[in-house]
Amino acid sequence: MELYGYWRSSASYRVRIGLNYKGLDYHSIPVHLLRDGGEQHQTAYRQLNPNGLVPTLVDGSHVVHQSLAILEYLDETCAGPKLLPGDAAQRATIRALSLDLAAELQPLINLRVQQYLTQQLQVSEQAKQAWLQEWFGRAFQAFETSLHETAGDYAVGDSFSMADACLVPQVYSALRFGIELADYPQLERLYQKLLSLDFVQAAAPEQQPDAQV
Ligand SMILES: N[C@@H](CCC(=O)N[C@@H](CS)C(=O)NCC(=O)O)C(=O)O
Structure with missing residues (x-):
């Protein structure tokens, strides 16, 4: 899995915590939110995430944006302790x-x-x-x-x-x-x-x- 994110982005930080909690390996791809007017606005990145926001998770052919959707996706598709436990x-x-x-x-x-x-x-x-x-x-x-x-x-x-x-x-x-x-x-x-x-x-x-x- 690849996680497009930025070190100080709170939404990326949420997903990193979730990935680590579940013990999942992933490759980090930095998107610098300030450099060159913000790499999140570049065409190639907007094809992954039309909002021009981080994070975006790429899992094979699946591209998932929105940190909470990513966390729920991980819970439903991957082993490890649940991010949404209980009834x-x-x-x-x-x-x-x-x-x-x-x-x-x-x-x-x-x-x-x-x-x-x-x-x-x-x-x-x-x-x-x-x-x-x-x-x-x-x-x-x-x-x-x-x-x-x-x-x-x-x-x-x-x-x-x-x-x-x-x-x-x-x-x-x-x-x-x-x-x-x-x-x-x-x-x-x-x-x-x-x-x-x-x-x-x-x-x-x-x-x-x-x-x-
Ligand atoms: N609701 C989105 C929010 C994503 C978001 O706002 N990301 C911020 C960083 S925490 C961002 O990419 N900001 C870039 C900008 O405002 O141009 C999610 O949870 O993934």
């Missing part, structure tokens, strides 16, 4: 928490949105920071509240799941943007715990071949 109710909770981060929050703080704010709308750096604080704040507050109901050792009960694979990259990116975690003790507890796991550490942005640290 229908538990899996629905895992999907809901995953979407809270991947569908409600991440699109609002994505690179192209930040670029549009500063380049097209001429928003100041200070106003952009206020935007980030606002959307991270709303999403993390809601997520923290949900965790009080759902979390055990992991975000949903006592098994690692896709929700944890979404949590780690979103907190990583929050810290990059200077968001404080003090108001989100459950989120911080889980983040610290998850960071101690080998398969999560191996997926860290700084461990990737294209990392620029």
Whole structure:
């Protein structure tokens, strides 16, 4: 399998965590999101992923985009521990928490949105920071509240799941943007715990071949 991604992309990071958790071998193909105006916009890449976003997984003749679709595809086609464990109710909770981060929050703080704010709308750096604080704040507050109901050792009960694979990259990116975690003790507890796991550490942005640290 080949994973087109970028070291600091939260959506790519989710998929790397999932691949590592399931013990799957894959080949990383870096797509530099900033170089030459962004390699994600090049024609060859857009043929794989018309959205011009990473990640994209290529598995033989199958091309899958959208990180959550990729994670579910891996769960359904590959051996290894489940990213969506449990019964229908538990899996629905895992999907809901995953979407809270991947569908409600991440699109609002994505690179192209930040670029549009500063380049097209001429928003100041200070106003952009206020935007980030606002959307991270709303999403993390809601997520923290949900965790009080759902979390055990992991975000949903006592098994690692896709929700944890979404949590780690979103907190990583929050810290990059200077968001404080003090108001989100459950989120911080889980983040610290998850960071101690080998398969999560191996997926860290700084461990990737294209990392620029
Ligand atoms: N919903 C998509 C989001 C993908 C996405 O937004 N990727 C970001 C990096 S985390 C990206 O490629 N950004 C490039 C850009 O904004 O131009 C997924 O989960 O795969």
